[in-house]
Amino acid sequence: MSAAPVVLDAMGGDHGPSEIVRGAVAAWRTHGVPVVLVGREREVREELERHDATEIPVVHADEAVPMSERGAPATAGASTSLAVGCELVRRGEGAAFVSAGSTGAVVSCAVRLIGRAEGVLRPALAVALPTLPGGSTVLVDAGATADPTPEMVAQFGVLGTTYARLVFGVPDPLVGLLSIGSEPDKGNRLIRGAGRLLHELPVRFHGNVEGHDVLAGRVDVIVTDGFTGNIVLKSVEGCVRTALSMTAAAGIAAPEDLAVVARRYDPETHGGAALLGLRGTLIVAHGSSGAATIARACQVARDLAGGRPRTTP
Amino acid sequence: MSAAPVVLDAMGGDHGPSEIVRGAVAAWRTHGVPVVLVGREREVREELERHDATEIPVVHADEAVPMSERGAPATAGASTSLAVGCELVRRGEGAAFVSAGSTGAVVSCAVRLIGRAEGVLRPALAVALPTLPGGSTVLVDAGATADPTPEMVAQFGVLGTTYARLVFGVPDPLVGLLSIGSEPDKGNRLIRGAGRLLHELPVRFHGNVEGHDVLAGRVDVIVTDGFTGNIVLKSVEGCVRTALSMTAAAGIAAPEDLAVVARRYDPETHGGAALLGLRGTLIVAHGSSGAATIARACQVARDLAGGRPRTTP
Numbered sequence: 001m002s003a004a005p006v007v008l009d010a011m012g013g014d015h016g017p018s019e020i021v022r023g024a025v026a027a028w029r030t031h032g033v034p035v036v037l038v039g040r041e042r043e044v045r046e047e048l049e050r051h052d053a054t055e056i057p058v059v060h061a062d063e064a065v066p067m068s069e070r071g072a073p074a075t076a077g078a079s080t081s082l083a084v085g086c087e088l089v090r091r092g093e094g095a096a097f098v099s100a101g102s103t104g105a106v107v108s109c110a111v112r113l114i115g116r117a118e119g120v121l122r123p124a125l126a127v128a129l130p131t132l133p134g135g136s137t138v139l140v141d142a143g144a145t146a147d148p149t150p151e152m153v154a155q156f157g158v159l160g161t162t163y164a165r166l167v168f169g170v171p172d173p174l175v176g177l178l179s180i181g182s183e184p185d186k187g188n189r190l191i192r193g194a195g196r197l198l199h200e201l202p203v204r205f206h207g208n209v210e211g212h213d214v215l216a217g218r219v220d221v222i223v224t225d226g227f228t229g230n231i232v233l234k235s236v237e238g239c240v241r242t243a244l245s246m247t248a249a250a251g252i253a254a255p256e257d258l259a260v261v262a263r264r265y266d267p268e269t270h271g272g273a274a275l276l277g278l279r280g281t282l283i284v285a286h287g288s289s290g291a292a293t294i295a296r297a298c299q300v301a302r303d304l305a306g307g308r309p310r311t312t313p
Numbered sequence: 314m315s316a317a318p319v320v321l322d323a324m325g326g327d328h329g330p331s332e333i334v335r336g337a338v339a340a341w342r343t344h345g346v347p348v349v350l351v352g353r354e355r356e357v358r359e360e361l362e363r364h365d366a367t368e369i370p371v372v373h374a375d376e377a378v379p380m381s382e383r384g385a386p387a388t389a390g391a392s393t394s395l396a397v398g399c400e401l402v403r404r405g406e407g408a409a410f411v412s413a414g415s416t417g418a419v420v421s422c423a424v425r426l427i428g429r430a431e432g433v434l435r436p437a438l439a440v441a442l443p444t445l446p447g448g449s450t451v452l453v454d455a456g457a458t459a460d461p462t463p464e465m466v467a468q469f470g471v472l473g474t475t476y477a478r479l480v481f482g483v484p485d486p487l488v489g490l491l492s493i494g495s496e497p498d499k500g501n502r503l504i505r506g507a508g509r510l511l512h513e514l515p516v517r518f519h520g521n522v523e524g525h526d527v528l529a530g531r532v533d534v535i536v537t538d539g540f541t542g543n544i545v546l547k548s549v550e551g552c553v554r555t556a557l558s559m560t561a562a563a564g565i566a567a568p569e570d571l572a573v574v575a576r577r578y579d580p581e582t583h584g585g586a587a588l589l590g591l592r593g594t595l596i597v598a599h600g601s602s603g604a605a606t607i608a609r610a611c612q613v614a615r616d617l618a619g620g621r622p623r624t625t626p
């Protein structure tokens with residue numbers, strides 16, 4: 001096992017510590033990812049004992065940020081598992097932080113405590129989407145910054161390139177800018193401006209891509225603002241569910257068979273969204289994450305933190 | 314048959330006049346929609362003769378706007394079928410104009426010749442999407458205005474309400490604003506501003522909806538800016554194709570069975586996008602439209618023009 005461990009928020013998520021601890025055990029034992037759990041020590045240790053995994057270290061934090069604050073940019077108090085975990089990363093005692101807590105709370109706490117990496121204008125959420133040919137495309141920004149400048153959007157291309165290198169193992173990722181036509185003059189002012197800047201940045205810029213390219217696997221990185229990115233991500237998730245439900249309703253295939261396809265687009269499978277551009281790596285897992293997703297998020301965190309490609313199956 | 318006819322551009326579309334004329338014949342005979350064809354008279358009459366439908370009137374236009382100008386805001390010359398058709402609507406000799414020509418060319422020509430309705434800040438494209446419960450939701454703006462103001466976006470809610478009344482026959486349509494969270498403070502500046510204004514307009518405003526609501530049938534009208542709307546529309550189309558291709562590739566169902574579901578999301582089925590807010594009704598059909606789509610577009614055009622609900626199957 002390598003250097004600094006991945007710090008895992010034991011108190012985040014809808015299922016409480018039991019599911020997170022199961023994920024930590026899987027990450028540790030199956031994938032060889034060193035982890036540290038942060039949360040109410042007694043509760044967490046009890047869970048670890050169930051799995052006979054008392055070798056996994058625990059750092060105590062008095063409080064949990066309630067999931068009811070989902071969406072609200074809550075200020076996590078210093079004694080919360082969120083703040084204690086981010087603090088460990090800030091001090092270099094953890095390589096990365098993983099939480100299934102409320103996205104708003106996790107992001108605001110991490111930005112405040114871990115801070116931005118030098119030269120980064122604004123952090124961005126990166127989410128890996130499975131594509132038709134079988135690979136993945138990373139969508140960035142998937143919702144961190146609703147009103148970025150063209151400079152910020154262009155820089156998301158650089159952040160996404162790093163992600164595709166480290167997580168997908170693509171040596172020279174191809175970057176597309178999400179717009180409403182393939183020509184460079186197509187788009188709104190923000191995206192046209194970002195397109196001009198992307199030509200000058202150290203990325204392999206393909207030019208514009210459109211909505212129907214999102215799952216087509218034409219590029220490794222799709223760059224967009226956080227408003228559009230969040231809507232596209234949720235539209236895609238909803239749309240796959242709808243298409244499969246319609247297929248089931250039409251009696252064409254059995255719902256349990258269709259679940260195989262649905263699972264590829266489940267937020268579960270993404271392994272969480274990475275907040276790129278901080279001085280330490282942060283992964284926000286979906287609140288409903290089960291153990292397998294938490295374990296996957298820990299792998300992605302380790303890859304991003306250590307610059308060690310790649311764990312993608 | 315009622316008052317002014319629907320004017321149909323015989324020269325638009327990828328398949329040339331033969332498919333359009335077949336659509337005109339179907340609209341006329343099967344759905345009782347009065348139509349006038351605009352295009353090179355000899356070619357059009359030859360096609361009409363094939364269907365023994367010489368009773369359909371033809372207005373001559375020397376030229377066709379080539380489909381290669383797709384996307385380019387081409388200025389259609391006065392002798393093109395586009396300009397001649399729009400001119401008929403402007404003079405009140407046609408109730409509506411339907412074209413399967415290049416969207417950019419059709420929209421710019423119609424705005425120039427037909428002009429905006431009084432009080433309308435900016436026209437918007439409306440596209441009807443089939444929803445999971447079985448009804449439809451109209452997405453507006455699906456791509457006419459990439460950089461609207463909050464006032465324009467709010468007004469799209471009024472235009473969409475009229476569409477849902479006339480085309481879907483919903484007496485009091487529910488309007489949702491596409492954003493990145495359900496609370497009114499969620500979104501970018503543009504959408505938050507539009508949300509405040511929507512409360513003051515004569516629409517039944519539900520508040521924000523999110524990406525996963527696009528096909529969920531929670532509202533009758535989804536309001537968005539033309540940049541986001543165009544990307545969402547194309548993402549949804551691409552995504553349904555991808556989910557069904559994955560289902561076929563996994564051997565879960567036969568491609569020909571899945572085609573039933575795919576057809577619901579085919580641009581073919583939408584019956585075209587309506588440009589709302591002009592002094593006359595305009596429907597832009599997809600370039601690849603076959604006869605059935607053209608006929609459906611003529612029905613929608615008649616409904617929107619005549620304020621006569623409803624033809625939706």
